[in-house]
Amino acid sequence: MKKDYRNELLADLSAACAERGSDRAELTEEEVVSLVEIADLLWETAHGAPPLDSDPVAAMLGLVANPGCALDPKALTRARKNAGLTVSQLADRLTTRGWEVQAGDVFRWENQSSMEIVPALITAIAEETDTAMERLTPTSGATTAEPEWLTAVTETPAFQKLVERWVKLQGVPRALAVSALESRMNATVHRGSRPDTKQLLQSLNTLVTALEREAGQ
Amino acid sequence: MPRPVPDLAALYSKHRDAMHRVAAAVLREAGLADQANDVVQDTIESIMSSPPREGVRNWEAFLVTAARRKALDRLRSGVVRHAGPELTEEHDRANDLDVADEVAEAIDRSRCASLVRNALAALNERHRKVVWQRVACERPRNEVAAELDVTPARVSQMVTSALEQLREAMARKEVRR
Numbered sequence: 010m011k012k013d014y015r016n017e018l019l020a021d022l023s024a025a026c027a028e029r030g031s032d033r034a035e036l037t038e039e040e041v042v043s044l045v046e047i048a049d050l051l052w053e054t055a056h057g058a059p060p061l062d063s064d065p066v067a068a069m070l071g072l073v074a075n076p077g078c079a080l081d082p083k084a085l086t087r088a089r090k091n092a093g094l095t096v097s098q099l100a101d102r103l104t105t106r107g108w109e110v111q112a113g114d115v116f117r118w119e120n121q122s123s124m125e126i127v128p129a130l131i132t133a134i135a136e137e138t139d140t141a142m143e144r145l146t147p148t149s150g151a152t153t154a155e156p157e158w159l160t161a162v163t164e165t166p167a168f169q170k171l172v173e174r175w176v177k178l179q180g181v182p183r184a185l186a187v188s189a190l191e192s193r194m195n196a197t198v199h200r201g202s203r204p205d206t207k208q209l210l211q212s213l214n215t216l217v218t219a220l221e222r223e224a225g226q
Numbered sequence: 227m228p229r230p231v232p233d234l235a236a237l238y239s240k241h242r243d244a245m246h247r248v249a250a251a252v253l254r255e256a257g258l259a260d261q262a263n264d265v266v267q268d269t270i271e272s273i274m275s276s277p278p279r280e281g282v283r284n285w286e287a288f289l290v291t292a293a294r295r296k297a298l299d300r301l302r303s304g305v306v307r308h309a310g311p312e313l314t315e316e317h318d319r320a321n322d323l324d325v326a327d328e329v330a331e332a333i334d335r336s337r338c339a340s341l342v343r344n345a346l347a348a349l350n351e352r353h354r355k356v357v358w359q360r361v362a363c364e365r366p367r368n369e370v371a372a373e374l375d376v377t378p379a380r381v382s383q384m385v386t387s388a389l390e391q392l393r394e395a396m397a398r399k400e401v402r403r
Contacts, residue, residue, distance in 0.1 A: 013257075014254070014364055017364070017367070018361065018385075020367075020382070021360070021367065021381070021382040021385045021386060022382070022385075022386050022389075024378075024379055024382035024383075025379075025382040025383040025385065025386035025387070026386070043393055044386070044389045044390065044393065047342060047389050047392050047393050047396070048361045048389055049251070050335075050338050050339050050341075050342040051342050051346075051357065051358075051361050051362050051389075051392070052251075052254070052361060052362050052364070053247045053250065053251050053335070053339045054247070054339050054340075054342060054343040054362065055358070055362035055363060056246065056247055056250035056251070056254075056259060056262065057243040057244075057246050057247050058242040058243045058245070058246040058266075059246075059263065064242070064263075065263070065267060066238065066242070066263075066266055066267050066270050067238065067239070067242065069267075069270070070234060070235040070238055070239075070270070071235055072235050072238065072239055105232075106232050106233045106236060107232025107233050107236030107237050107240070107285075108233065108236045109236075109240070127235075129233060129235035129236070130235075130236075133233055133236075179274075216271075219271065220271055220274060220275055223271070223272065223275030223276065
């Protein structure tokens with residue numbers, strides 16, 4: 010299989026030249042190299058990251074919006090004012106942490122919609138306003154129904170233990186740990202056939218154990 | 227004053243596309259591009275477990291280079307070496323590459339990939355479809371030909387013409403930069 014793609018492309022280039030007639034029967038070596046380079050770049054553009062909701066890494070990092078972990082607009086306004094921050098100051102602090110946030114975004118979250126805010130960003134807001142994450146997401150657990158297969162996993166004692174280990178490992182609030190592990194399972198399911206409860210728990214356990222090992226815990 | 231360390235989630239959100247692209251490109255030659263997701267996951271898990279201790283000047287460069295190296299590690303792994311395709315000399319020399327060059331190349335490649343993606347808009351619909359299906363998705367020539375109701379030879383012509391147009395469009399953009 011190795012480099013078959015290159016041979017295929019060269020065959021296309023060669024066949025095309027043969028059809029062009031005698032004046033340009035062959036491409037120069039330089040032309041071939043430059044076209045192959047363009048082809049490689051084009052191939053790479055098609056092999057970027059998967060959509061967020063089917064990217065297990067994004068799920069693990071809290072980058073997938075979770076209705077069960079949604080930011081409450083009023084709680085955000087309260088937290089920001091209690092911290093003595095203006096809308097712009099909060100946006101600046103989040104920007105310093107690497108988030109692409111402008112004052113207008115914070116204003117919109119407080120007054121219009123905040124459903125798209127991902128758990129990792131809510132954690133950052135909680136830290137910058139020195140507010141418990143649970144106070145920013147008071148509606149947690151009261152929103153959309155989870156699919157049966159997910160409930161079957163999250164209700165097990167084994168999942169709760171994994172959540173506790175994730176909290177300890179990542180130093181994140183419990184709600185974010187639950188969200189991260191749930192999103193990760195969702196992403197795994199999106200990638201292929203749906204595994205059963207035991208397989209999902211095993212997969213999460215493997216991940217947490219590997220991270221604990223690397224972290225020396 | 228030490229540089230503030232950004233949130234890994236924010237960094238990944240910004241640079242995940244480049245990380246996946248570079249991992250896929252490294253693995254491609256060994257026919258392992260479908261393992262790019264796993265490589266990126268390994269990369270992030272390593273960073274979560276052992277965050278960089280020294281100040282990082284360019285996080286895009288750091289993440290892309292980390293993904294590239296993880297992909298090269300995977301190519302060098304025993305499983306691939308024994309059961310998979312042969313490794314080229316380039317893979318064995320990878321550790322000796324100058325780090326600055328490696329970073330610059332990775333970032334430049336990422337920029338070029340964005341340019342070529344934008345340049346696709348300059349093609350007409352049929353050429354865009356053919357070059358995408360044939361080159362980006364690596365579909366067999368006969369399949370693409372049947373789908374468009376043209377001869378396989380015509381597909382080759384269209385691919386070549388599309389690549390030439392992309393090259394010209396990119397050259398124009400490079401000049402304007």
